[in-house]
Amino acid sequence: MNREFGIVYNSKYSDVKNPPNHPLQGSRYLRSIEFFEEIGLLSKPNIKLINPEPATTDEILLAHTKDHLNLVKRLSERGKGQFDPDTPAYEGIYEVALLTTGGSLTAMRSVLRGDVDCAMNLSGGFHHAKPNQARGYCIFNDVNILGTILLNEGIQRVLYVEIDAHFGDGTYHFYKESPKFFTLSFHESGESLYPYSDVDYLLGEGEGYGYHVNVPLPIWADDVAFLYAFRSIFLPIVSSYKPEFIIFQSGVDGHCRDWQSHLLLTKRVYLEVARLIRCVIDSNKTKLIVLGGGGYDPMAAALCWASVINELAELQLDLTGYDDECEKEPYENVNTMEKIEQIVNGLSPFLSPENSSR
Numbered sequence: 001m002n003r004e005f006g007i008v009y010n011s012k013y014s015d016v017k018n019p020p021n022h023p024l025q026g027s028r029y030l031r032s033i034e035f036f037e038e039i040g041l042l043s044k045p046n047i048k049l050i051n052p053e054p055a056t057t058d059e060i061l062l063a064h065t066k067d068h069l070n071l072v073k074r075l076s077e078r079g080k081g082q083f084d085p086d087t088p089a090y091e092g093i094y095e096v097a098l099l100t101t102g103g104s105l106t107a108m109r110s111v112l113r114g115d116v117d118c119a120m121n122l123s124g125g126f127h128h129a130k131p132n133q134a135r136g137y138c139i140f141n142d143v144n145i146l147g148t149i150l151l152n153e154g155i156q157r158v159l160y161v162e163i164d165a166h167f168g169d170g171t172y173h174f175y176k177e178s179p180k181f182f183t184l185s186f187h188e189s190g191e192s193l194y195p196y197s198d199v200d201y202l203l204g205e206g207e208g209y210g211y212h213v214n215v216p217l218p219i220w221a222d223d224v225a226f227l228y229a230f231r232s233i234f235l236p237i238v239s240s241y242k243p244e245f246i247i248f249q250s251g252v253d254g255h256c257r258d259w260q261s262h263l264l265l266t267k268r269v270y271l272e273v274a275r276l277i278r279c280v281i282d283s284n285k286t287k288l289i290v291l292g293g294g295g296y297d298p299m300a301a302a303l304c305w306a307s308v309i310n311e312l313a314e315l316q317l318d319l320t321g322y323d324d325e326c327e328k329e330p331y332e333n334v335n336t337m338e339k340i341e342q343i344v345n346g347l348s349p350f351l352s353p354e355n356s357s358r
């Protein structure tokens with residue numbers, strides 16, 4: 001199948017002006033596009049570059065308060081300030097955030113209109129932002145805005161699956177009472193990583209109970225451990241929930257060269273997760289968009305995102321020669337597989353196809 005795949009990108013994504021020691025830099029987008037060009041990804045006939053439309057203020061207000069929008073605008077004009085200890089303001093941050101948020105909406109609309117079969121916004125997946133607060137490098141929560149629009153369009157079952165190293169708490173809390181927007185999050189446990197809030201299972205609340213699953217991976221989880229958890233949990237959830245639309249947040253900060261996390265993943269994980277998602281959308285005709293998410297080593301991010309696109313768009317590019325060697329040294333002995341088996345077993349009541357709550 002020759003899937004038409006859109007990459008939503010604009011060079012203004014790199015207008016990020018965080019201080020030089022801040023992990024989030026615009027170079028991650030620029031390096032990715034340069035790398036895609038180097039490996040011939042952008043010249044494949046089924047790849048289409050799509051220009052993002054900035055989000056409107058009405059769209060931002062679907063998931064944020066007016067006070068929050070006005071604060072972002074004010075600090076952006078002032079050119080300084082802090083939203084939280086990790087999230088500084090800079091001149092023009094409002095315009096950058098409108099453009100990147102709009103990029104996710106552009107990806108969604110391109111897929112809904114049928115311009116492309118699948119689309120990825122490189123600068124998307126800002127899953128920590130809350131309705132009234134920018135936090136964890138996230139200004140506007142594009143995932144929450146996407147979900148609100150999709151549900152308003154009448155879609156009954158959206159599955160949001162994220163593999164970012166960090167738990168998407170801003171998105172979980174926004175949707176925790178909804179059975180129509182399933183959040184499934186694979187991430188490093190909050191015992192050792194921001195946002196430090198997901199040490200136990202968070203399964204949703206009220207009508208949403210059982211429609212939200214988080215998988216807090218222990219430190220030093222590697223490809224084998226991660227893929228065991230992903231296959232054991234993602235596949236049963238897809239077959240029981242039968243999503244009409246999948247939003248895949250492909251954060252790559254769990255890569256073994258990314259110092260933001262204590263995970264030891266390689267490009268193999270991103271490729272294999274993308275392959276499993278491709279199988280699901282092929283057999284169920286599910287619509288899919290991809291959001292870049294975290295990833296703070298520009299070369300590792302470029303390689304992992306290329307691996308995701310290579311698989312989803314069936315490009316058959318040979319990426320085996322690109323260095324992917326681990327630079328992290330585990331400083332603690334953790335029986336990772338045993339812990340992951342415990343997690344999978346603990347979640348088993350929520351994974352059965354006969355699950356009465358769904």
Ligand SMILES: [Zn+2]
Nearest residue numbers: 164165166294
């Ligand atoms: Zn992250």
